Amino acid sequence: MATEIKMPQLGESVTEGTIAKWLKKPGDPVAKYEAICEVSTDKVNAEVPATFEGTMVEIVAGEGETVAVGEIICKMAEEGAEVTAAPTTPVAEEAKPEATNASAPAPAKVDVSAKRGSGSGRFSPAVLRLSQENDIDLTLLTGTGAGGRITRKDILTAIEQGIGKVGSAPTPQVISVDEPVVAQVPTVDVDTALSTTPPASKPAMGVVTEEGDIEIPLTSVRKTIASRMVQSKHEAPHAWTMMEVDVTGLVELRNKMKHDFKVREGVSLTFMPFFIKAVSDALKEFPVINSMWGGDKIIQKKRINISIAVATDDALYVPVIPDVDELSILGLAKKVNTLAQKTRAGKLDLSDLQGGTFTVNNTGSFGSVMSQPIINQPQAAILSFEAIVKRPVVMNNMFAVRDMMNICMSLDHRVLDGLVAGRFLARVKELLEEYTVDSTF
């Protein structure tokens, strides 16, 4: 039975040490007080001695690895004990989780959650004063403090970046959004999924609670949505553009077809398949739009997998239609319908949520004529289709009543620039405007 050797505390305020060199390898005999490794800390460099006689069994922390005081660095068998030599492979990755489970407190994640619940919805005097002096609408900010509290620093950052001004565009209303690519599926174990998502602090809206207000506890889904929104807004510099599309032809076409379509196919013919189709075709022409931010590179995706935002009463999901470029209007219509139903029934599975390369958002479905969607990271852009409204427009120097629709796109300016985004959008517009009452699909 091997005994775990832990990182010793080398000096008063030392909290971690780096393995500089292993002096013993698995299988080596070790005398009592013989040095087994060299450890360097910010205060001292020291050799760590064995405290008993035995044999080195396994090296847990590889050379160059920094380990918290109290964490396992290696395993040794005591003299006389049966030795099963472990593989020499240095271990680090495999052994690590075990180490965190077995030994000492895992660092880092400590007490933020312990304190949660007291902070949100209440503002410090400094935050209130700064928000008033600088016309900052606190409901537009997200906090990085404990329990999502908006901190003084959050406000200072907002002032510096010119965001959160009273009367400025609110962070997108309800829809227009994204959603964790990996995470929450109602039917799946959400908590487990969540625990793999990185950020610890969850943003929360700051609201002063008054008598009679109802505090709604955050569900895991809501937390994940919030966390992803914040991450996107923080990490991706959003640029935004909008174009007007004359969809008179498309409206006429759909009006003509929808009854028969429903009867024949069993699903309603909505505008959504046309939108996706236009996006798909345009992406083919402008493949750079179908890209992702890869930290130190941009990854241009081959497959065109369209995420579609689907709202339920209290949450928002972004299921994915893969390989849309291979689907007809009919195929798209069926796929959209299926996903919407699964979403509302809470029956999405993980595969329905993975692999999106571009997000389409039908904000027009509830009457919006303009929105600023948040990018569904790590995708490079998101496009929302607004409500179709009849408007007088000038055609051939005459007024005409046309079915008009705005399309709005947010793009990650790290990946895309305005020109290509504009060209792409113009192409979508063009494709949609090509439809006439006589088009076939």
Add this chain to the structure above:
Amino acid sequence: MKHRELGLTDEQAISMYRYMTLARRTDERTWLLNRAGKIPFVISCQGHEAAQIGAGFALDTEKDWLCPYYRDMGLVMVMGQTAQDYLLSSFAKAEDPNSGGRQMPGHFGDHRYRILTGSSPVTTQMVHATGIAYAGKLDKKDFVVLTTCGEGSANQGDLHEAMNFAGVHKLPVIFMVQNNQYAISVPLEKQVAGGSIAARGAGYGMPGVSVDGNDPLEVYRAVKEAVERGRRGEGPTLVETISYRLVPHSSDDDDRTYRSREEVEEAKKKDSLFQYRQYLLDHGLLTEESDAQIEAEIKKEVDAATDYAEKAAYPDPSETYKYVFAE
């Protein structure tokens, strides 16, 4: 005649009497004012006049220092203060030279006359006296410092620390304990083990002398000797003057609760004012006429002081905030 034997002139002898009378009449006036509701508090020197005036006359009022205690009206008057100064303090008026109306009466302090400002906790001033004497020693000056307290206070550590310090360093301090038999209500036998303050001097390497505190000439003699020792660099002296407190501890005290009227009446027969007056009459230094004249002058002086002090201005409320630190 005794005063001449001690080196005092006839004029000085009469002057001593005048100071004793002035202190007594000023003191009596403050009781009247208190009972009339004009001043809040009286702490008295009655019964201590001989000790204070006798000691004061032994000092060089041009260079010696005084760290007094709260009954020392007679002493501060010899040093230079007046009835008017005392009444300004009693009325707590801005012109009070001791404190500008900040302290209770009896808390003397007058830079003009080298009278160090004092507090209410007892015998702290005796340590200060030792410090002043040490400063004088550093500067090679030949002044002495007289410091006083009551017999009850003589049990406080500070007196003992001061006497020991002064004894060790041979400092010219005269520790004068005015034993008036009572520390408020507690009589001597419950205050002082062994019954003698003077005996304590020996323990601190200094002479301890006990004198009749009702006889200004005896006190003068004892303090004069102490002053000369001090000036010669022979160190401190402890002088215990024995007298009787003729009135309650203060205007807030009722001494009938702890001592009999008979005892007080008996003590009044030895009242120093009465005895010393008789000495002067016996030696032809004073006549009934000249005495009446002195009394009349003093009455005029105390009346004028009372009028002046009563009419004088109180300190402005803004004064409350001044002089916490140097300004």
Add this chain to the structure above:
Amino acid sequence: MAIMSYIEAVTLAMREEMQRDSQVFVLGEDVGVRGGVFRATDGLYSEFGEDRVLDTPLTESAIAGVAIGAAAYGKRPIAEMQFADFIMPAINQIISEAAKIRYRSNNKWSCPMVVRAPYGGGIHGALYHSQSVEKIFTGVPGLKIVTPSTPYDVKGLLKSAIRDDDPVLFFEHKRCYRLIKGEVPADDYTIPIGKADVKREGTDVTVITYGMMVHFALQAAEQLEKDGISVHVLDLRTLVPLDKEAVLEAVAKTGKVLVVHEDNLTGGFGGEVSAIIAEEAFFELDAPVRRLAGPDVPAMPYSPTLEKEFILNPDKIAKAIRELAEF
């Protein structure tokens, strides 16, 4: 520029002031021939002689009281309390007398003295050689209270204290004496009493402290920097008069304040600092003001485990800062 220890800066300041001003003298227990039990007066006896470097009897009240008397006379005494723990017998002299002399005499008298006292723990001094006593005095108007943390500050502030016209309590942290070294210019510089000093600039959390805790806070700040927590450290240097502007400025730097002292929590000076912040910097606050201080037990015990539990260290301070940073 010379590198010297904290205690060498104490000695140097006294030596320079004694050379500059013949009115300055030192008194205390073992300060003369021995040069002080901590050697703070090392070499002064031979340079200035026994009169100006006075070995007193073991008598703290008299050490303070003699200094007060001498100061009132016009000297510039520096009284050493061997340990701050032993200042207790002198408290009456310091609080009733030194603190009030100017005020009670309506500015006619003053008390330009310095009381030096080694304080603080972490030196295995147990209950009566480890105490921080500043909170006993910080609420007493009339006293200036100085608590330097570095050799540079020691020299500049002690010289200012000696030249100050009012009583100054100069608390020297024992653990700093030989542990803390730093550059001290040879020239005759002073640091004004009542001026705090930013010892480190930061943006996340403000630590307000003094004495040895300044060094612990700086070490904690160093640790936390690696984690991206930026700590602002304000060294008060003087507790009274408090540099309020500096406090408010430091608060405004981060909005999150940790007040640290070794003295007990309850009634400690941190409470006063916190109250001022609450009153005057409310709209700068981004988190509740936090105090980190010695526990409310009578004093620091002897056993190493108990001492360690009592006293603060960089890790305890870092933990508190981290909690505030995460708030």
